[in-house]
Amino acid sequence: MSNNGLNYKKELESAAKSMILIHDPRLLMKIIVRMIVQKVGVKHTGILLYDNEKDTYILTVSGGVSGLKVPAGFARMDSDNPLIRFFREGFDSKIFGERLLEAARLKLELTARKHRGKTAAMLKKISYQMEIFDTAACIPSFFRDPSSLKDVLMGVLLLGEKKNNSAFKQDELDFFAALASDVAMALRNAQLFKELKQELENRQSLFYHTTTALAAAIDAKDSYTHGHINRVIRYSQLLGEEIKKRNGLNGHFMENLRLASLLHDIGKIGTPEKLLNKPSGLTIGEFKIIQQHPLDGVKILQSIKELSEIIPGVKYHHERYDGKGYPEGLKGKQIPLLASIISCADAFDAMTTDRPYRKALTREQAITEIERGCGSQFDPLVAKAAIKVFSRLKE
Numbered sequence: 001m002s003n004n005g006l007n008y009k010k011e012l013e014s015a016a017k018s019m020i021l022i023h024d025p026r027l028l029m030k031i032i033v034r035m036i037v038q039k040v041g042v043k044h045t046g047i048l049l050y051d052n053e054k055d056t057y058i059l060t061v062s063g064g065v066s067g068l069k070v071p072a073g074f075a076r077m078d079s080d081n082p083l084i085r086f087f088r089e090g091f092d093s094k095i096f097g098e099r100l101l102e103a104a105r106l107k108l109e110l111t112a113r114k115h116r117g118k119t120a121a122m123l124k125k126i127s128y129q130m131e132i133f134d135t136a137a138c139i140p141s142f143f144r145d146p147s148s149l150k151d152v153l154m155g156v157l158l159l160g161e162k163k164n165n166s167a168f169k170q171d172e173l174d175f176f177a178a179l180a181s182d183v184a185m186a187l188r189n190a191q192l193f194k195e196l197k198q199e200l201e202n203r204q205s206l207f208y209h210t211t212t213a214l215a216a217a218i219d220a221k222d223s224y225t226h227g228h229i230n231r232v233i234r235y236s237q238l239l240g241e242e243i244k245k246r247n248g249l250n251g252h253f254m255e256n257l258r259l260a261s262l263l264h265d266i267g268k269i270g271t272p273e274k275l276l277n278k279p280s281g282l283t284i285g286e287f288k289i290i291q292q293h294p295l296d297g298v299k300i301l302q303s304i305k306e307l308s309e310i311i312p313g314v315k316y317h318h319e320r321y322d323g324k325g326y327p328e329g330l331k332g333k334q335i336p337l338l339a340s341i342i343s344c345a346d347a348f349d350a351m352t353t354d355r356p357y358r359k360a361l362t363r364e365q366a367i368t369e370i371e372r373g374c375g376s377q378f379d380p381l382v383a384k385a386a387i388k389v390f391s392r393l394k395e
């Protein structure tokens with residue numbers, strides 16, 4: 001506890017909490033600046049933050065008494081500025097034994113001519129820089145680069161005088177130093193967080209485009225069902241939304257449904273085209289080959305970690321509620337909902353498009369077929385949703 005009643009340990013803990021919760025560096029720095037002005041009673045303060053594209057330190061946030069504070073964005077120090085070089089090259093700890101600069105102490109030492117030659121010239125320039133910014137103390141903020149193990153100067157905290165014009169006390173300076181090092185770490189984390197997020201977005205987009213391209217390749221292979229996959233995705237989404245309204249579904253379900261419906265026939269990549277496009281009369285042997293496609297789909301997808309949750313949708317999309325489907329003859333609620341939805345969407349599209357051996361059914365006829373298949377081919381939960389949503393579809 002300091003003698004002005006501020007509990008620095010508590011303040012540091014609360015600042016650390018903000019740093020964990022807030023991933024927006026600018027907001028974080030604003031909070032820190034406001035705390036210094038309000039709680040420590042500093043007239044004005046600001047943070048010079050390193051911009052690595054421009055290789056310069058820009059006053060990114062500032063706060064305090066208007067007229068005294070330097071507006072953010074209006075000041076910068078290039079990396080050859082004496083004050084920046086002083087911290088970057090470690091002169092602060094070499095000359096003063098610690099990593100900070102106080103204007104009063106610097107002036108005192110210059111007046112007493114404690115330093116000579118180049119050092120004295122450099123300190124004079126630094127003293128002048130601090131006067132320009134009306135700064136009583138500068139606290140550097142470093143982070144240790146894990147690859148080079150070198151300290152990198154991320155920013156400098158510029159502190160004006162205290163409102164009561166007294167000098168900073170040691171515990172206050174210690175507090176600022178701790179704060180500055182925490183901020184550096186938080187800024188670094190925020191930067192890493194941003195980079196990771198970007199990388200994740202790039203990967204997701206790549207993943208989405210790859211899977212879409214793959215599904216489109218299958219769709220193109222089957223000349224009679226062109227556009228089939230996009231329609232199955234659309235019908236599956238409509239069914240999922242309807243079931244979600246009534247029964248509620250977990251957060252990932254709709255996304256899994258989109259991917260599973262996109263990839264449900266991926267196993268057809270291994271099915272000979274002449275079978276897929278055969279006008280009619282498949283032999284038992286040929287039918288068996290076609291029936292392999294759900295399991296072939298599983299073989300393709302099982303090595304992709306991100307797709308593990310959609311595999312049941314692909315594997316069981318030809319199962320029937322009465323147990324007469326394939327590949328395993330699952331019955332009733334043994335069939336995952338993901339698969340039951342795709343199965344119904346798939347059947348509705350098959351019925352409403354022309355096939356080599358028959359003309360398409362009308363929407364009403366297809367809905368009647370779904371009603372008839374409720375509880376035998378289709379899960380009643382899905383069939384009821386289908387009757388409702390498919391009735392609303394435009395022809």
Ligand SMILES: [Fe+2]
Pocket residue numbers: 264265293317318
């Ligand atoms: Fe299929």
